[in-house]
Amino acid sequence: MLKRTSINHINNILEKNPQWKILDVGCGFRAHPKASIIADVQDMSEFYKDRKFIKINEKKLPFKDKEFDFVISSHVIEHVEDFEFFIKELERISSKGYIELPSRLGDNLVFENKTDHKWWFLYDDIKNILLASKKNQLLDPFITVSLAKNLEMIFRESLVIEIYWENKIDYKIDHNINFEDKNKISFFKVFRKYISKKIRSLYK
Numbered sequence: 001m002l003k004r005t006s007i008n009h010i011n012n013i014l015e016k017n018p019q020w021k022i023l024d025v026g027c028g029f030r031a032h033p034k035a036s037i038i039a040d041v042q043d044m045s046e047f048y049k050d051r052k053f054i055k056i057n058e059k060k061l062p063f064k065d066k067e068f069d070f071v072i073s074s075h076v077i078e079h080v081e082d083f084e085f086f087i088k089e090l091e092r093i094s095s096k097g098y099i100e101l102p103s104r105l106g107d108n109l110v111f112e113n114k115t116d117h118k119w120w121f122l123y124d125d126i127k128n129i130l131l132a133s134k135k136n137q138l139l140d141p142f143i144t145v146s147l148a149k150n151l152e153m154i155f156r157e158s159l160v161i162e163i164y165w166e167n168k169i170d171y172k173i174d175h176n177i178n179f180e181d182k183n184k185i186s187f188f189k190v191f192r193k194y195i196s197k198k199i200r201s202l203y204k
Contacts, residue, residue: 001167120132
């Protein structure tokens with residue numbers, strides 16, 4: 001079961017269940033404050049000295065079946081080549097959790113995403129299913145991750161997909177979503193045209 005949610009709603013759920021064993025997987029330096037265990041492919045044990053950190057060394061996550069009450073996967077799945085296996089691992093180690101992904105627009109705007117991300121995702125609100133396809137880079141990226149985080153405070157619904165899941169993460173791979181033959185949009189060219197128009201308007 002999947003449904004759209006918000007991080008604020010998730011925070012309220014976690015706040016009401018302090019006894020839960022919570023895992024944040026692949027979070028880098030941005031682990032959720034309620035996560036009791038943090039796991040990442042990088043060794044970040046020095047950064048998370050006050051919490052239990054587990055380094056991921058293999059494809060299979062180093063946890064028992066249904067070990068956690070809740071698992072958080074924020075901006076991870078789009079990086080994983082075999083994301084289907086990763087989703088099955090999330091289902092194996094917990095019965096519910098939160099997934100955060102960049103929208104296709106958000107994904108295209110950020111410099112770092114151009115080479116790091118392998119997949120695009122859409123959320124089908126009618127069928128409540130996650131639609132995956134190979135990433136297409138249609139825009140020349142022009143913002144950094146840190147700037148994107150600032151923009152999310154205002155335009156969050158346009159830049160991220162937030163999903164709550166229970167028992168099963170329904171998804172489908174769509175190989176027909178391909179825009180590579182389209183011309184890329186350059187925001188620098190758009191900006192230059194805007195400035196040029198402004199300048200011309202001054203001399204009218």
